[in-house]
Amino acid sequence: MAATTMAKAINAGLRKALENDPKVLLMGEDIGKLGGVFRVTDGLQKDFGESRVIDSPLAESGIVGTAVGLAMRGFRPVVEIQFDGFVFPAFDQIVTQVAKHNARSDGRTPMPITIRIPYGGGIGAVEHHSESPEAYFAHTAGLRVMSPSNPLDAFVMVQQAIAHPDPVIFLEPKRRYWDKAEIDEGLDLAAAPSPFAARVVRPGSSVTVACYGPMVRTCLEAATAAAGDGVDIEVVDLRTISPLDVETVAASVRRTGRLVVVHEAPVFLGLGAELAARITEECFYSLEAPVIRVGGYHTPYPPSRLEEDYLPDLDRVLDGVDRALAF
Amino acid sequence: MTADGGPELVQLLTPEGERVHHPEYDVDLTDEQLRGLYRDLVLVRRVDAEATALQRQGELGLWAQCIGQEAAQVGSGRALLPGDFAFPTYREHGVAWARGVQPLQLLGLFRGVTNGGWDPHEHNMALYTIVIGDQTLHAVGYAMGMQRDGSDDAVICYFGDGATSQGDVNEAFVFSAVYNAPVVFFCQNNQWAISEPLERQTRIPLYRRADGFGFPGVRVDGNDVLAVLAVTTAALQAAREGQGPTLVEAFTYRMGAHTTSDDPTRYRVSADLEAWKLKDPIERLRVYLARNGWADSDYFASVEAEAEAMAIHLRDGCRALPNPVPTSMFDHVYAAPHPLVEAEKAEFSAYHASFAGGEH
Numbered sequence: 001m002a003a004t005t006m007a008k009a010i011n012a013g014l015r016k017a018l019e020n021d022p023k024v025l026l027m028g029e030d031i032g033k034l035g036g037v038f039r040v041t042d043g044l045q046k047d048f049g050e051s052r053v054i055d056s057p058l059a060e061s062g063i064v065g066t067a068v069g070l071a072m073r074g075f076r077p078v079v080e081i082q083f084d085g086f087v088f089p090a091f092d093q094i095v096t097q098v099a100k101h102n103a104r105s106d107g108r109t110p111m112p113i114t115i116r117i118p119y120g121g122g123i124g125a126v127e128h129h130s131e132s133p134e135a136y137f138a139h140t141a142g143l144r145v146m147s148p149s150n151p152l153d154a155f156v157m158v159q160q161a162i163a164h165p166d167p168v169i170f171l172e173p174k175r176r177y178w179d180k181a182e183i184d185e186g187l188d189l190a191a192a193p194s195p196f197a198a199r200v201v202r203p204g205s206s207v208t209v210a211c212y213g214p215m216v217r218t219c220l221e222a223a224t225a226a227a228g229d230g231v232d233i234e235v236v237d238l239r240t241i242s243p244l245d246v247e248t249v250a251a252s253v254r255r256t257g258r259l260v261v262v263h264e265a266p267v268f269l270g271l272g273a274e275l276a277a278r279i280t281e282e283c284f285y286s287l288e289a290p291v292i293r294v295g296g297y298h299t300p301y302p303p304s305r306l307e308e309d310y311l312p313d314l315d316r317v318l319d320g321v322d323r324a325l326a327f
Numbered sequence: 328m329t330a331d332g333g334p335e336l337v338q339l340l341t342p343e344g345e346r347v348h349h350p351e352y353d354v355d356l357t358d359e360q361l362r363g364l365y366r367d368l369v370l371v372r373r374v375d376a377e378a379t380a381l382q383r384q385g386e387l388g389l390w391a392q393c394i395g396q397e398a399a400q401v402g403s404g405r406a407l408l409p410g411d412f413a414f415p416t417y418r419e420h421g422v423a424w425a426r427g428v429q430p431l432q433l434l435g436l437f438r439g440v441t442n443g444g445w446d447p448h449e450h451n452m453a454l455y456t457i458v459i460g461d462q463t464l465h466a467v468g469y470a471m472g473m474q475r476d477g478s479d480d481a482v483i484c485y486f487g488d489g490a491t492s493q494g495d496v497n498e499a500f501v502f503s504a505v506y507n508a509p510v511v512f513f514c515q516n517n518q519w520a521i522s523e524p525l526e527r528q529t530r531i532p533l534y535r536r537a538d539g540f541g542f543p544g545v546r547v548d549g550n551d552v553l554a555v556l557a558v559t560t561a562a563l564q565a566a567r568e569g570q571g572p573t574l575v576e577a578f579t580y581r582m583g584a585h586t587t588s589d590d591p592t593r594y595r596v597s598a599d600l601e602a603w604k605l606k607d608p609i610e611r612l613r614v615y616l617a618r619n620g621w622a623d624s625d626y627f628a629s630v631e632a633e634a635e636a637m638a639i640h641l642r643d644g645c646r647a648l649p650n651p652v653p654t655s656m657f658d659h660v661y662a663a664p665h666p667l668v669e670a671e672k673a674e675f676s677a678y679h680a681s682f683a684g685g686e687h
Contacts, residue, residue, distance in 0.1 A: 025475075051475055057505055062464055062498035069414075069468020072453065073476070077468075089494070096458045097465070103659045104442040104454055110662040141660050141668070165662035196666075243666045 003180040009151035013158035027054040028080030060090040084119040085128025099142030122175035132265035138242040145242040147171040149216035151181040173214035198248035204234035207258040212238040222317035257288035258324040267295040289327035294320040332578040339553040342606040344614030352557040358621035367401040371421040373634040374430040382587040387437040395582030398608030402555025410480035414466040417455040426452040431644040460493030470508035481566035482510040489520025500540040509566035517581035522594040534576035549579030550608040
């Protein structure tokens with residue numbers, strides 16, 4: 001099977017979801033004829049019609065708010081927010097309605113809504129097009145937050161998100177849209193691994209590096225570089241950050257004694273903070289060093305000519321590893 | 328803006344109880360149906376009064392009164408067919424009544440024993456929505472779903488004059504217009520958004536906002552149950568026939584406070600209240616029924632007796648509403664098991680079990 005980009009893998013996943021369940025609808029800005037600004041929905045309106053692949057007015061709260069009503073009516077809306085920084089007009093609907101309907105109704109009006117958001121930096125974009133807002137959503141009970149790191153996971157996980165009875169914030173690492181890998185389009189979803197389980201993508205013994213989404217490739221590259229220096233990094237792809245598979249990370253840390261958490265999002269109150277607290281609690285006697293966090297700074301996302309200074313890269317990951325090994 | 332609603336106001340029953348005719352809207356009701364509307368209005372007002380009293384007695388944490396708006400709510404609620412779906416704010420007690428939600432089910436939210444209270448699918452009425460205007464988009468989405476199901480039903484969506492300033496409400500207007508969704512936007516303009524008068528929300532009459540979105544808007548006397556019924560029925564019918572949305576502005580007045588925590592004496596004059604008392608929705612129907620000999624004093628007394636019995640039931644039922652089991656807060660956070668919620672529930676239970684004699 002030919003290698004496929006992540007963008008095309010998600011497209012294939014969306015296509016399968018539309019084929020398998022007539023209640024699945026796609027809605028978003030420019031997702032029809034244009035196929036989305038990243039072409040992730042390319043060709044789907046042509047094949048499934050304007051009633052199921054819906055070009056929406058330019059209003060993010062409207063997109064998510066109408067998805068709530070569609071879900072109440074028994075549909076499975078899959079909505080696209082064009083860029084991470086544009087999700088905030090919909091923040092109220094996501095936090096006060098999407099996340100809380102199931103609890104408010106004692107389970108009578110579940111919200112099987114998938115909210116796809118291309119996120120993260122590294123593409124030289126203008127302001128609001130490079131952010132990593134995952135912590136806001138992970139902090140909200142009622143939401144699940146997934147972020148695939150590679151085409152195969154993206155293909156499978158988008159289908160799992162759509163089929164799931166809970167709302168899922170599906171964060172697509174936009175700078176990895178063009179990464180290629182083979183996907184198995186005939187894959188049986190029921191036999192696929194749970195999207196909520198983290199995965200050790202590179203075994204190692206010196207230090208555990210936990211990451212997700214766009215940073216997985218960066219961390220794997222860092223591991224390859226470190227191997228030449230005799231440092232054996234174990235890389236854990238978290239895959240989903242709510243629920244967070246702490247146990248897979250803890251099992252790794254019990255072997256390595258050290259943990260570095262890497263994400264593009266600002267370090268302060270980010271996922272690394274949560275993971276550090278939980279690993280400290282669970283693995284206190286296994287830890288040889290404090291948990292080290294590598295991530296964005298407590299600044300607005302900078303102008304793109306500075307984004308390489310802002311984003312964790314191979315060297316900053318290795319610097320974090322060095323700091324963990326220094327103890 | 329005129330205080331009386333202006334010449335565009337659709338009215339079929341004057342405040343003095345005189346039946347008048349309108350070139351476009353009419354209702355043809357039997358005397359039994361008219362008595363039924365009267366009964367609805369009286370019982371809804373009694374629910375509201377009892378709930379207000381229960382709040383004063385400490386049985387409810389809060390109550391959002393609907394007094395003065397009964398005709399707007401009952402008239403529009405009774406225009407709905409069983410398959411239609413209603414999206415309320417938190418004040419639509421009269422709509423809930425019309426949809427068959429038991430008054431006691433309304434109290435749970437305000438007593439703090441639930442965030443919901445009824446099955447939306449059983450009554451085709453969504454749960455109360457507290458964030459201002461959010462439900463308008465849900466209504467449009469639901470109507471879009473009806474379109475895709477090939478349904479002949481329609482959606483009605485409630486909100487107030489304050490909500491018309493919300494972005495979501497304007498987005499709902501846009502979405503409903505471009506998709507021609509079968510939805511009736513029912514705005515109860517009760518003149519006040521807590522302390523802010525209508526002038527803080529708009530400089531044109533609200534029903535005229537619809538023009539800019541490309542669908543009809545109509546202003547109806549919100550204290551005239553017949554006119555509200557006629558206008559809403561027509562708007563719902565237009566929606567069913569594929570003519571898309573309508574904005575109905577029910578011109579009414581919030582006779583009570585915003586909620587039981589509010590103090591309207593700080594921001595409005597009593598003369599306004601006195602003027603609106605003369606336009607009371609119940610009194611005009613009572614006069615109309617009596618004058619035409621469709622209801623006598625025995626009938627009015629029987630409705631009062633029914634209201635009294637219901638009030639007793641409501642008081643007793645409210646006090647008997649059980650507190651939820653503490654661990655229930657962990658139930659239904661997600662539709663499928665979530666390990667963090669399960670772990671926290673177990674931790675919570677273990678913590679309480681650690682005290683001698685069980686629960687702390």
